[in-house]
Amino acid sequence: MDGWLVYSMRVSEDRSSASSFEDLAMPLFDQLYNFARWLTQDTAEAEDLVQETYAKALRGFGSFQQGTNFRAWMYRILRNSFLSSRAGLKIVVPLDEEENENILPPASTTPESILIGEANREMVQQAMAELPTHFREILLLCEVEEMSYQEISATLGIPAGTVMSRLSRARKALRGLLQRNLEGGRHGV
């Protein structure tokens, strides 16, 4: 987090230099690709999405407002590009964040700490892949990219209150999927 803070502070200072875009954008390459790959669930589409993101960012770098969050700006470009892509157009985000939607009820028998302890990395990845895209992306931004609520709000273009409620619901959905998969695995053995 501290490293990112220093990095963010450097954004406005470095913008004036000729190579500032390269200096700012290339360190984000790995994580942008990872995010794109999670969104698209496809290697070729993720590669296209990252390329499109960099091309758009290069073109729009002149309009990037000094002092704002460059990382959130890049992620917003990537996400908007995804949403306007063929795969992204299929994504449906419920208008009512409070509405119940296919969230599996928590298992009644296994305590969560044991549940998470038993789940290996592949199981968590499987559960994440099964999550609706709007849950998956907000979990990735919060847990993997370690963005603050404010950064997530800026990236997704939603209010901070919605960030909190959507995160809570995403975690609940993930727990439900993990429990289901674990229980299914046990019964299957």
Place this chain on the structure above:
Amino acid sequence: MACEQWRGKLDLYSDGELAPADEAALRAHLNSCAACAVDVLDRVQLKHAVHAAGKRYEPSAQLRAQIAKTVAKTTAKKAPSANVWGWRIIFVPAVVMLIFALALNFYVGREHAGRERVYSELADLHVATLASATPVDVISSDKHTVKPWFQGKIPFTFNLPDLPGSEFSLIGGRVTYLEQTPGAQLIYRVRKHEISVFIFPEHALPMPSLLAGPVNALSFNTESWTQNGLRYFALGDASADDIRALSKLLRDAG
């Protein structure tokens, strides 16, 4: 009761989004509440699990190289924009200087033309006066006669030098006009050469700053200077030295 108070804030706490005061209070509560502590532990465990699982995909070296190349290429393309600025830095002042030079040339040319016109007119006045049957309206070699004669005829007065012992003699004077400005014309003689001395109010003449100094107008020698708000012109076919000497006498008298 305390657990219910904090339950809605456990996500904020595990995400590090709680205000410092609330965070300290919740931490104190967690030290005394096993149920909430386990709840927070679950959330932190889930965060760690997602963090580890989420870092799943790595881009290919080919994609990395391709994008790095595109970025570098575009940056390099934009770099010439610095050269463009460099050109602008040179080009814009050059254009400004050129415009300034043209404007100055036009201004100086216009001033020069005005100056030529003034001296041509003075030369005409000088020649016309000498060609006239009555070149002067007041005929006198006495400055105390000539000077008072102008009173009431021109809107200013002037001093004339005493000329005893010099080669110059005062023939007389007349009222004249330059650019619709009334002034005095005095005729002096030096060794059979006539010299006209014109006197006008300085402020009434066009482009006075460029009128000073010696000028060769239509082969006449001239001198011009300002004194006490008056513009003096000495013009005649006498030598430049004579013109200069008469000018000095007049200056000294002023």
